[in-house]
Amino acid sequence: MASVTRRxxxxxxxxxxxxxxxxxxxxxxxxxxxSSFTQVSVEQLAAEAGISRATFYLHFRDKGELVARLxxxxxxxxxxxxxxxxxETVTREELKKTIKAVVNVYLRHxxxxxxxxxxxxxxxxxAALFRAMMEQLVDVNRRALQRxxxxGRQQADLPTQVADVITWAFERSCHQLIHGRKPAQVTAVIEALTHVIWTAVYAPGREGRATTGSPGSRKQSL
Structure with missing residues (x-):
C-alpha cells in the first residue's frame, strides 16, 4: 500500500x-x-494556458507568486x-563560451x-524581485572573483565593486544590444563582453595555469 501511495x-x-x-x-x-506583468490578468493567463481560473489558484496564490516563480x-x-x-584555470576561450551561454539564456527569456x-x-x-535576482547574480560573481x-589569477588592486559593475553591465548589454539583432551582431556583443571582462579581471600572463599548493601560496603550474 505504501508503494501505491508513493506512486x-x-x-x-x-x-x-x-x-x-x-x-x-x-x-x-x-x-x-x-503585454506587461501588470497588464496580464489571471483570466488571460488561464485562457492562454487552457485551464480554468479556479485551477490557476490551485497552483498559485496570485499572479505575483507566478511572476516570482518565473x-x-x-x-x-x-x-x-x-x-x-x-x-582558477579558465582560459579566454572558455570564458567566451560561458558568456555565450549566459547571453543565450537572456535571448531565450x-x-x-x-x-x-x-x-x-x-x-x-x-522591483524587489528584480533587485533580489541581481543580488544573487552579483554574489555568484563575487565568489568567482574571490577564487x-x-x-593569483585576478588583476592586482581590483576594485571591490567590480563584480557588481560587471553583473549590471552584462544585464544592461543583454537588455539593450542583443534582442532582434542579427547573429553576427550578437556574436560581436559576446566578443566585446569577453574582452571587457577578461582584460578587467584576469591577471596578464597566467592564462590556462592551475594553482598548486595552498590557495595563499599562489604557485602556478602548467
Whole structure:
C-alpha cells in the first residue's frame, strides 16, 4: 500500500510541475506579445494556458507568486550558465563560451527580462524581485572573483565593486544590444563582453595555469 501511495504522490507532483510549467510558458507567450506583468490578468493567463481560473489558484496564490516563480527559474538558468567550474584555470576561450551561454539564456527569456525591467520602474513588488535576482547574480560573481584572487589569477588592486559593475553591465548589454539583432551582431556583443571582462579581471600572463599548493601560496603550474 505504501508503494501505491508513493506512486500516487509522485504522479500528483508531476502533474503540479507540468501545470506550473504550462502557466509559466503562458506568461512568457503573453509577454512576448507585448503585454506587461501588470497588464496580464489571471483570466488571460488561464485562457492562454487552457485551464480554468479556479485551477490557476490551485497552483498559485496570485499572479505575483507566478511572476516570482518565473523569475526564480530565469535566475537559476543564468547562474547555471554563468558559473565557471574552475575559474582558477579558465582560459579566454572558455570564458567566451560561458558568456555565450549566459547571453543565450537572456535571448531565450528576453520577453520576461524586458517585462521585469519595465515593470520594476513602477511596481515595488517586481522591483524587489528584480533587485533580489541581481543580488544573487552579483554574489555568484563575487565568489568567482574571490577564487581568482586566491589563485593569483585576478588583476592586482581590483576594485571591490567590480563584480557588481560587471553583473549590471552584462544585464544592461543583454537588455539593450542583443534582442532582434542579427547573429553576427550578437556574436560581436559576446566578443566585446569577453574582452571587457577578461582584460578587467584576469591577471596578464597566467592564462590556462592551475594553482598548486595552498590557495595563499599562489604557485602556478602548467
Amino acid at each position: 500516487t504522490g509522485e504522479r500528483g507532483s508531476e502533474r503540479r510541475t507540468a501545470m506550473e510549467e504550462n502557466l509559466q510558458q503562458a506568461m512568457q507567450r503573453l509577454l512576448q506579445n507585448g 523569475m526564480d527559474r530565469v535566475t537559476a538558468e543564468i547562474i547555471e550558465a554563468s558559473v565557471l567550474q574552475s575559474p 528576453y520577453a520576461v527580462m524586458a517585462a521585469i525591467v519595465e515593470t520594476s520602474a513602477y511596481d515595488e513588488q517586481v 581568482l584572487k586566491q589563485a
